[in-house]
Amino acid sequence: MVFLVVEDSRPARNLIKNYLGEIEMGSPYLVLEAENGEAALNIMKVRSIDFVFLDWNLSDKMTGLDVLKEMRKMDQYKQVPVFMVSCESDKIHVIESMKFGANDFIVKPIDQKTFMEKVHKTIKERKK
Numbered sequence: 053m054v055f056l057v058v059e060d061s062r063p064a065r066n067l068i069k070n071y072l073g074e075i076e077m078g079s080p081y082l083v084l085e086a087e088n089g090e091a092a093l094n095i096m097k098v099r100s101i102d103f104v105f106l107d108w109n110l111s112d113k114m115t116g117l118d119v120l121k122e123m124r125k126m127d128q129y130k131q132v133p134v135f136m137v138s139c140e141s142d143k144i145h146v147i148e149s150m151k152f153g154a155n156d157f158i159v160k161p162i163d164q165k166t167f168m169e170k171v172h173k174t175i176k177e178r179k180k
Contacts, residue, residue: 053081053175054100058092058119059107059137064160068105068137071167077175089114093122101132103174106154108138108145117148124153133174137162 055072059065069083084099086092089110095101104123108116116136123129136149139160146157156170 053077053079053102055081055083055103055105056086056092056095056099056101057083057105058086058089058110058116059105060087060109060111061107062087064107064137064162067162068167071162071164072171074164075168075172075175088112089116089119089122092119096123096126096129100128102178103171104132104134105158106134106136108136108140108149117152120149120152120154133178135170135174 057065057068059068065085072081072083084095084101086095089112106116106119110116120134120136133155134153135156135158136154137158137160138145141159149157155174158167158170
């Protein structure tokens with residue numbers, strides 16, 4: 053399983069990687085990182101990604117929502133689970149994320165137990 057963490061903050065990327073390391077996956081996994089939207093889309097063009105964590109507020113010219121819209125246009129990424137991650141937890145952000153194909157929304161600061169439960173549940177559902 054290959055995860056892609058799209059986050060402009062290195063500490064936030066490391067936190068997600070650490071939390072992923074504590075989830076029982078049942079098979080080996082790899083975590084790739086992108087610090088902006090352009091890098092994320094470039095990775096998606098050359099690698100097969102199974103799960104994406106996408107920060108809403110990227111500090112480059114693309115927002116996480118822009119990346120989500122672009123990746124959902126790619127055939128191989130129409131069904132890949134995407135969790136939007138943001139400190140913005142208002143209904144508008146959540147609704148916009150879901151409208152464009154996010155599978156879930158995680159609010160910063162990330163609660164480890166909630167994160168692990170949501171990711172584990174999504175991985176289990178994908179294996180069915």
